Amino acid sequence: MGRERLDYRPHQHGFSLMEVLIALVVVTFALYGVLDLIASNQRISLRTQRRAAAIGLGRAKMAEIQTAGFDAVASLLDKGPGGPSQSLVYPSESSEFKAPYAAKAFRWQARFDRNSQQPEVIAVEVRVLWYQPTTGAAEEALSNSVSVGGLLVGR
């Protein structure tokens, strides 16, 4: 009668360390997915708010430029950094909204284009940029912007 091998491992109860680790990884990924979904929901909500505020600010800046009038903008085009030009980005660096605006997260920049065939018409595009509130990174601002367009007509 030879010595019989005692192998009862298949009948062991409980989980191995590897099984527990794999389960933990799976649960962690699932939790991360759910939390990311929640965070994404918040980001979208915040982005919608910011966009609505930016549109209002863009319209406000357009109204200010229209009130300044064709002559004021034509004068800026004539006194451009490289002499008179057909097109100008003003200000050269995006500018913050000054008081009474309480909009520190937003900046604006306008682009003026004089029509060479119709010099009495200037196309205006106001771009409102804003920082991503979660990161505050300047690079994010470029991806968060709205544009409001309009025309200035000289007499």
Add this chain to the structure above:
Amino acid sequence: MRVTMDVRATIQDRRHRAVTLLEVLVAIAAAAVIFAIAMGILITTNQTANRAIAHESLLQQAELAMKKVQSAIEATVWPEDVASSPPTQAALVFTTNSLALLSSWHPTRAGRFCRYEFVTIEKVPDKGDVRTIAGYLCDDPGGGPKPTFEKLGGEFDSAIQFRYATQVGPDLQPVWQESLPTGQKPRLIWIELVVRDPERRDRRGQIEEMRLTTAISL
């Protein structure tokens, strides 16, 4: 052979024995932890969704209110240009908290002028919080029913403020004033509308609010 039999018997015993109290407690604790995590996720998701809906609701109310104000201001007519309008009833007011002007935009009776008076009134404080309501009166200078106060924020609290500019500098920056003397007309009106939901607080414990700002050229 004897050893093998003993081992098999032990395994058999372990399979059929009753669970200990400790095992039951551990199982209950594990189930409680899993249930708590699941409920936590569910509650957080629900709160986030509720907050997003509340934000959207505030935003829509604020945009709607701003459109009403814009429509009235953009259709401004000056009393001296309207022969049929008695000047005393069409008195204009340009101050921070109040704006009164004559407009050709009438919410219910097209073709009639309306003297709009936008104001913010304070509600009687309850529980120590000062609550405000922005709204307007639409007074028909040619007669008609007595105007009723129309709320801009619907069921929410709201506030409205104005600034005025009569000129814009060469740097395209308007010179804003808090009020204009009698007889002076603005060329630009700056509007700030805030709609608040006093029943909801954000994560910092502050009342949820939506603030929209714009300016209108006249």
